[in-house]
Amino acid sequence: xxxxxxxxxxxxxxxxxWSYLRDSRLPLLGCITLALLQSVSLLPIAWLIRRVFDSxxxxxxxAALILLGVEILVLNSVANGLTLATRFSALRTTKRAxxxxxxxxxxxxxxxPPAFHDTADRGELHSLLVHDTELLDVMINALIANVLPSVxxxxxxxxLMAVLNFRLSCLLFLVMPILYIVNRRQGESQGGSTSxxxxxxxxxxxxxxxxxxxxxxxxxxxx
Numbered sequence: 001x002x003x004x005x006x007x008x009x010x011x012x013x014x015x016x017x018w019s020y021l022r023d024s025r026l027p028l029l030g031c032i033t034l035a036l037l038q039s040v041s042l043l044p045i046a047w048l049i050r051r052v053f054d055s056x057x058x059x060x061x062x063a064a065l066i067l068l069g070v071e072i073l074v075l076n077s078v079a080n081g082l083t084l085a086t087r088f089s090a091l092r093t094t095k096r097a098x099x100x101x102x103x104x105x106x107x108x109x110x111x112x113p114p115a116f117h118d119t120a121d122r123g124e125l126h127s128l129l130v131h132d133t134e135l136l137d138v139m140i141n142a143l144i145a146n147v148l149p150s151v152x153x154x155x156x157x158x159x160l161m162a163v164l165n166f167r168l169s170c171l172l173f174l175v176m177p178i179l180y181i182v183n184r185r186q187g188e189s190q191g192g193s194t195s196x197x198x199x200x201x202x203x204x205x206x207x208x209x210x211x212x213x214x215x216x217x218x219x220x221x222x223x
Contacts, residue, residue, distance in 0.1 A: 017136070017140075020097040020098075020100050020101055021093070021097050021140070024093045024096065024097065027089055027092070027093045028093060028144060028148075030089055031086055031089045031090045031093065031144045031145060031148075031149075032144070032148050032149050032152060034082050034085050034086040034089065035082075035086045035145060035146075035148075035149030036149050036152060036153055037082050038079050038082035038083050038086060039149065039153055041075055041078050041079045041082060042075070042076075042079050044075055045072055045075050045076065048068050048071060048072050048075075049072070051068065052065065052068055056068060086145055087145060090141050090144040090145040091141060093144065094137050094140045094141045094144065095137070097140065098133055098134075098136060098137045098140070101133055101136070102129060102133050105128065105129050105133070106129065109125065109129070158172070
């Protein structure tokens, strides 16, 4: 079962994942803000390099060239520091969420009747508890540190482009849906099976829904 074939199940997966990140909304916002600051801190470097080639080198001003070199080094160090802070904050947030998820999974496994453990596939349980949650850890970290800041920064750049060149923005808006459809078709043709990350979310969503209905975990839903 894939998220594209069952959108309601996919939405339930994301809601369940968000339940572990809901208490970390401020750290998440901080991660996005740090990532945006890191991207913005690199913009003056391009202007400084342009100034070096346009005016400093032709005028043979050695002192100004050294000063601009120091400024570029400082800006690069600030960007690297912001990147390190973003990674640290994102890792701390994701590790807490994944630890809570693994703890809940372990508690539910221990609460299952002995008959389940006699027939269950221990390799699949180990894969669910360790490998699938590890892949979720990587996915969440990438979303927090890379995808979400890129989306916010991209939206700001698109708005700026719309102000500077409206015709070019209209052309971009016409091309983007086509690129999205082509990329989605390619992803569907290449992704023949459900990824372990999605499978982990689907397992947990099925168990969570079964608990809400009957208050007891059905054995068949975990095999």
